Amino acid sequence: MKMSAIGVAVAGVLLFPMAGPLAQSVNDAQIASIVVTANQVDIDAGKLAASRSTNGEVKAFARLMVTDHTGVNKSATDLAARLKVTPQDNPTSQSLKADGEKNLAHLKTLKGAAFDKAYIDHEVAYHQQVIDALDKTLIPGATNEELKALLVKVRPAFVAHLEHAKRLQASASTQG
């Protein structure tokens, strides 16, 4: 119940601003900002989970999120710099940031298995929504070919992370 509520919230944050009239107005500078913010939000959650979780697999996943999303962000910021694109704040990146802060604040109130469950549930919803955003808005919306190629290149990492998070979710639920 709670998870689906989070899922809907993330979906609303990520997709609503782009599904409406704004869809046409997301430019490359805004896409760059969305990508960087989306990665940063997951890096921050990963850092918290790596230090706070007591489950070895969750900790390893959290460290992986920090490493992988840092790598993706480096590529994104390097490309933006090379293309002389300054990431431009926009409603989607602002919502992503706000949702990330809300998630962190919520996670900080939790401990043990409840913390792990909330973290992993959010990771599943977050990665699914980023993949949806990539497919429906960001990849089709990118005009610069190199930016589009980068988005295509990062997509499999999000898919692998989603699969990984789902496995942790399933193993946690079978352990009760």
Added chain:
Amino acid sequence: MRIATVAAAIGLIVCTVGPVAGDRRKSKTYTVTIEGMRFQPARLTVARGDTIVWVNNDLVPHTATSEAGSFDSQIIQPEKSWRLSATKKGEFAYICTFHPTMKAMLHVQ
């Protein structure tokens, strides 16, 4: 450290046994590309004495690690590679230790 010891041990075996089997055959080098969170090809067959190079074309670090402990690349950073000399016959299932969805097979004949 343990890996280095094992590698050294395998190296010794190759030096003593290898030339007998592979004297006249030129060893080849094969590339496994790591891209899109996959090993490509997912199954590779080589002969003993050949070299396999794993090239990481992804934006994130990976490993090529034998599930049975026969070899372990440790971290292969983006745009870096790691090479292995195939010294032992067999089927080696390997994974990326970071990304459990990444699985492949090396067959040394």
